[in-house]
Amino acid sequence: MLAKLAVACLWLVSWLPFRAVGALGSMLGTLLYALPTSRRAIGRTNLRLCFPTRSEAEREAILRGHFIAIVRMVLEYGYCWFASPARLRRLVAIEGLEHLTSLSPDTSVILSMPHFTGLDLVGLRLSLETPTVTIYARQKNPWLDAFIRAKRLRLNTGIVFSRQEGVxxxxxxxREGYRLYYLPDQDHGLRDSVFADFFGVPAATITGLPRLAALTRARVIxxxxxxxxxxYTLVLQPPLADFPSGDLSADARRMNAVIEQQVLAVPKQYFWLHRRFKTRPPGRPPLYEGKARASDDSAGGEPSILPPTID
Known part of the structure; x- marks a missing residue:
């Protein structure tokens, strides 16, 4: 019942103009930021680690803005689920589309999208330009799982697979011509990961992106x-040259360096509430206080304040 009520509320929100949703998200996000939650503590730790030279006031401004961005993203799921293709085109512009369209249709393409707020909305918009495949985390609520899957397929512009289906x-x-919308940047533990610096901090970095690119000879955008x-504007950057290199550690470092530059462009919109550095190199002490929640430790898990629809 709660899931259906939430969906009904987002359906109502979807009728609001974009700026009105932004204003509502700003109000609710500011209230959420004011609560002394474990997620706020995680965000503060991440920002302190990644931006040690910035003042505490500067880091707090980023964190407060991020809570606003998070709530806006949740409200914007109404657009993902109910907006028409014409409205999606108005809501999301694409910058650098030529980097994709200039490639041969026979070329396999992986679109590397880190965890930024708005990634679901812009991904749906991108599917109007090219057939995409996305990977999602199954929901515990069967009705909600079926609903989200149906809404991801409603435009007939792509396909979806659950994480449990494997690679x-x-x-x-x-290989059939779909473009893979791939999220490469969360801590899923030591399995299939290497340690690579992220803003100067060793981070367990999954090697799925270079492995997939090597296996399918895909270009990575x-x-x-x-x-x-x-x-929103979805920014597509030039395909990575000489990637993968055959050296998984070097590829992980390069991938993280690219993400760092993207984060610096829109720091309030990067996903700071995940325990990005929870897996530590041998002998290094933990960086977060308390015990990680199951939803955060599981692969593809999302924080409790978000709909866990992304993997």
């Missing part, structure tokens, strides 16, 4: 969303 389905889709006053 074979994604590899097959890439980094991308990220930029929320503006009246819309």
């Amino acid at each position: 074979r389905s994604s590899v097959r889709a890439l 980094p991308c990220y969303p930029r929320r503006e006053a009246g819309r």
